Amino acid sequence: MENRSAAALWQSFKSRSQNVPDHYEAWAFGDTEEMADELAELVLAGKKTATSSNYTLYELEQEPLPKVGQHHVLLNGKGEAVAVIVTTAVTVIPYNQVTEEHAFLEGEGDRSLAYWQDVHELFFTRELETQGLAFHPEIPVLCEQFKVVYRR
Numbered sequence: 099m100e101n102r103s104a105a106a107l108w109q110s111f112k113s114r115s116q117n118v119p120d121h122y123e124a125w126a127f128g129d130t131e132e133m134a135d136e137l138a139e140l141v142l143a144g145k146k147t148a149t150s151s152n153y154t155l156y157e158l159e160q161e162p163l164p165k166v167g168q169h170h171v172l173l174n175g176k177g178e179a180v181a182v183i184v185t186t187a188v189t190v191i192p193y194n195q196v197t198e199e200h201a202f203l204e205g206e207g208d209r210s211l212a213y214w215q216d217v218h219e220l221f222f223t224r225e226l227e228t229q230g231l232a233f234h235p236e237i238p239v240l241c242e243q244f245k246v247v248y249r250r
């Protein structure tokens with residue numbers, strides 16, 4: 099089912115931009131309404147320009163990996179479109195090799211690697227448990243950078 103808010107924001111973006119693809123994905127960060135709102139606000143404030151995902155889930159769910167140049171409509175916790183973002187970099191590295199720079203770009207907490215590790219270990223553990231898997235420090239992490247190209 100199409101998200102009307104995302105479709106409206108996408109059409110507005112397309113009418114003001116050139117060389118925009120027809121396809122986009124609409125999604126929210128996190129796994130709760132509160133987390134989605136908090137992370138969307140960080141994006142809109144310019145503090146969050148990166149994210150990380152559990153690469154194992156892409157493989158298990160046979161989801162395509164994000165690609166540089168791919169556009170996404172970012173949703174808040176209520177499913178309302180707040181921005182169009184475009185992916186600028188994608189790498190896959192082990193969890194224990196995520197850098198201070200990437201943690202800083204994620205914009206969360208005090209922006210330190212220690213904070214990033216604390217919250218992402220918990221988040222990835224929850225995700226893996228739903229698949230009957232366990233967290234370990236070498237799990238592959240998809241690190242993605244993006245920029246906001248349009249906001250409502």
